[in-house]
Amino acid sequence: MSKKVKIVAATGCPTGIAHTFMAEEALKRAAEKLGVEIKVETHGQVGVQNQLTKEEIRAADGVIVAADKDVDAGRFKGKPTVDVSVSAGIKEAEHLIQQIIDGKARPYKGNSNAESKQEESSEGKSAGGFGRAIYKHLMNGVSHMLPFVVGGGVLIALSFLFGIHSANPDHESYNEFAAFLNSTGGVAFGLMVPILAAFIGQSIAQRPGMVAGFVGGMMANTGGAGFLGGIVAGFIAGYIILLLMKLLKGLPRTLDGLKAIFLYPLFGIFLTGAAMYFVVEPMTTINEAMMSFLSNFQDANPILLGLIVGSMSALDMGGPVNKAAYLTGTALLSDGNFFFMAGVSAACITPPLITAFATVFFRKFFNEQERNAGLVNFILGSTHITEGAIPFAAKNPIVVIPILMVGSSISAILTYIFSVQVPAPHGGFLVLPVVTNGVLWVVAILIGSLVGGFIYGMYQKYSYQKTK
Amino acid sequence: MELLNKNLIKMHTNFQTQEEVFEGIASLAVEQGLASDKKTVVAGLANREKESTTGFFDGFAIPHTKNSAIQKAGIVIMVNESGLEWNSMDGQPAKFFISLLIPENEAGTTHLTLLAAVSRMLVHEDIRAKLLTLENEEKIYEEIKRFLSENM
Numbered sequence: 001m002s003k004k005v006k007i008v009a010a011t012g013c014p015t016g017i018a019h020t021f022m023a024e025e026a027l028k029r030a031a032e033k034l035g036v037e038i039k040v041e042t043h044g045q046v047g048v049q050n051q052l053t054k055e056e057i058r059a060a061d062g063v064i065v066a067a068d069k070d071v072d073a074g075r076f077k078g079k080p081t082v083d084v085s086v087s088a089g090i091k092e093a094e095h096l097i098q099q100i101i102d103g104k105a106r107p108y109k110g111n112s113n114a115e116s117k118q119e120e121s122s123e124g125k126s127a128g129g130f131g132r133a134i135y136k137h138l139m140n141g142v143s144h145m146l147p148f149v150v151g152g153g154v155l156i157a158l159s160f161l162f163g164i165h166s167a168n169p170d171h172e173s174y175n176e177f178a179a180f181l182n183s184t185g186g187v188a189f190g191l192m193v194p195i196l197a198a199f200i201g202q203s204i205a206q207r208p209g210m211v212a213g214f215v216g217g218m219m220a221n222t223g224g225a226g227f228l229g230g231i232v233a234g235f236i237a238g239y240i241i242l243l244l245m246k247l248l249k250g251l252p253r254t255l256d257g258l259k260a261i262f263l264y265p266l267f268g269i270f271l272t273g274a275a276m277y278f279v280v281e282p283m284t285t286i287n288e289a290m291m292s293f294l295s296n297f298q299d300a301n302p303i304l305l306g307l308i309v310g311s312m313s314a315l316d317m318g319g320p321v322n323k324a325a326y327l328t329g330t331a332l333l334s335d336g337n338f339f340f341m342a343g344v345s346a347a348c349i350t351p352p353l354i355t356a357f358a359t360v361f362f363r364k365f366f367n368e369q370e371r372n373a374g375l376v377n378f379i380l381g382s383t384h385i386t387e388g389a390i391p392f393a394a395k396n397p398i399v400v401i402p403i404l405m406v407g408s409s410i411s412a413i414l415t416y417i418f419s420v421q422v423p424a425p426h427g428g429f430l431v432l433p434v435v436t437n438g439v440l441w442v443v444a445i446l447i448g449s450l451v452g453g454f455i456y457g458m459y460q461k462y463s464y465q466k467t468k
Numbered sequence: 469m470e471l472l473n474k475n476l477i478k479m480h481t482n483f484q485t486q487e488e489v490f491e492g493i494a495s496l497a498v499e500q501g502l503a504s505d506k507k508t509v510v511a512g513l514a515n516r517e518k519e520s521t522t523g524f525f526d527g528f529a530i531p532h533t534k535n536s537a538i539q540k541a542g543i544v545i546m547v548n549e550s551g552l553e554w555n556s557m558d559g560q561p562a563k564f565f566i567s568l569l570i571p572e573n574e575a576g577t578t579h580l581t582l583l584a585a586v587s588r589m590l591v592h593e594d595i596r597a598k599l600l601t602l603e604n605e606e607k608i609y610e611e612i613k614r615f616l617s618e619n620m
Contacts, residue, residue, distance in 0.1 A: 018587040025588035
């Protein structure tokens with residue numbers, strides 16, 4: 001050891017009262033233990049303390065940024081830097097310093113901060129790092145989407161209270177206020193998928209990712225690709241921007257401003273749009289193929305029909321497959337077949353109820369946001385607003401969607417076995433007065449929802465305990 | 469030390485949930501004249517907790533808030549009989565709560581510096597171990613005062 005390793009660090013947390021200083025202390029103690037010289041700048045409630053000078057930064061062998069807020073990290077550009085959350089600064093202080101000592105820190109990249117963080121997480125330094133990064137991006141999209149689903153969904157549900165057709169100006173029960181509630185709620189619903197895509201993109205590649213994701217999400221939405229299309233759009237947008245960041249890295253720094261305001265949006269939107277074009281294009285074909293597939297089975301035995309209708313309705317909730325079941329149902333309604341729609345409705349009501357029951361019976365294993373959304377889903381489910389389940393499904397589509405499909409299938413199968421007739425294409429339990437065998441219909445739906453809710457809850461419990 | 473005194477420390481509490489802990493902290497703060505409105509303090513603590521856990525290591529947690537209902541900066545300490553799920557950094561349930569309460573318009577840096585020192589204190593595992601063994605409010609108070617006077 002010829003010369004003591006010198007490290008500078010900056011810590012900060014949103015409140016600036018506790019964690020900023022805990023991280024400072026943890027880093028100092030770890031530095032002492034490892035025989036390293038350190039200076040820690042704190043961004044707390046009092047303001048910036050122990051401010052690092054240009055000279056100190058220049059002389060340092062490495063930089064540790066342990067912050068959940070902006071600590072002006074741009075000044076560390078080019079320095080070997082470890083950039084982590086403030087809690088990692090507290091928990092893993094020694095490990096962070098060791099990374100600098102071992103020369104494992106990467107040069108800080110200034111504006112393309114998102115990129116270096118991305119590389120770090122996708123390299124899988126902790127177990128399952130890539131999977132976790134994907135989950136983090138999904139979560140960011142879902143938590144921003146959720147208020148749109150809840151607010152819009154409840155407004156639409158309220159409009160049904162004025163009568164199922166009260167928003168239709170040609171119908172005798174038309175009510176102007178109900179129409180207003182319905183269309184306002186509809187606007188919020190229309191933004192659900194774009195917001196999901198936008199904030200998946202933002203999580204991956206910050207603001208440029210958000211912009212491209214938003215546009216991609218709009219395309220998924222208007223193109224009928226549903227929320228699964230939105231997830232695809234978000235990831236495509238995010239990674240396209242990361243790719244652009246890599247490609248444009250060689251440009252002189254004086255063009256940084258131009259990149260953010262011009263190059264990323266321009267090429268990001270163009271490329272995301274082009275990619276989404278190919279995603280959205282086959283949607284109509286899928287939709288039509290599913291409809292003709294379904295029409296072959298409309299007179300099949302109740303179990304097979306229920307299985308198909310249930311699975312289709314819960315598969316993409318608003319995407320081409322779900323819509324095929326729904327449109328077939330409404331088409332058959334006008335032919336006077338009220339049986340088919342009963343199963344479709346049951347299968348559409350079930351997914352939100354599954355999430356609602358799961359959050360009630362397995363409360364402990366859901367976070368507070370999910371619990372509240374779960375309660376709202378009793379309302380959304382009861383009024384045939386399947387979209388309420390989307391935030392839950394979008395977090396982990398590969399596991400949650402099959403569970404929803406199982407529950408919806410059970411509801412639909414029982415509905416067909418009980419020979420329920422539903423003459424209205426929407427409204428959920430609000431149309432019960434005109435439903436034939438209404439009580440059995442509710443029973444069928446509750447059984448499917450409880451079974452699905454139980455499986456979902458058990459899965460949630462399992463994954464909760466696994467991460468412990 | 470004006471931020472902390474024996475009356476702001478309560479041992480052997482029997483809280484069952486996070487909410488109850490916040491209620492307990494807020495009640496004591498109102499009782500001791502640190503805060504005007506219990507509800508607002510509870511909401512402040514809960515909101516901060518929602519952002520990210522204040523749970524730390526070895527059963528310690530440091531719930532804190534800067535809040536309009538708080539009239540005087542202060543530290544409220546609760547030591548619960550049983551550990552509660554707090555999503556802590558080491559996954560252990562929390563039982564030793566050191567709560568920092570800061571008025572909305574706290575301008576002076578003295579208080580904030582002192583609160584920062586309390587946060588720093590918790591990083592020292594020997595102090596944590598010591599605090600867990602102390603049998604009454606008086607001793608907890610003395611121990612924290614001693615640490616702060618040596619390390620400010």
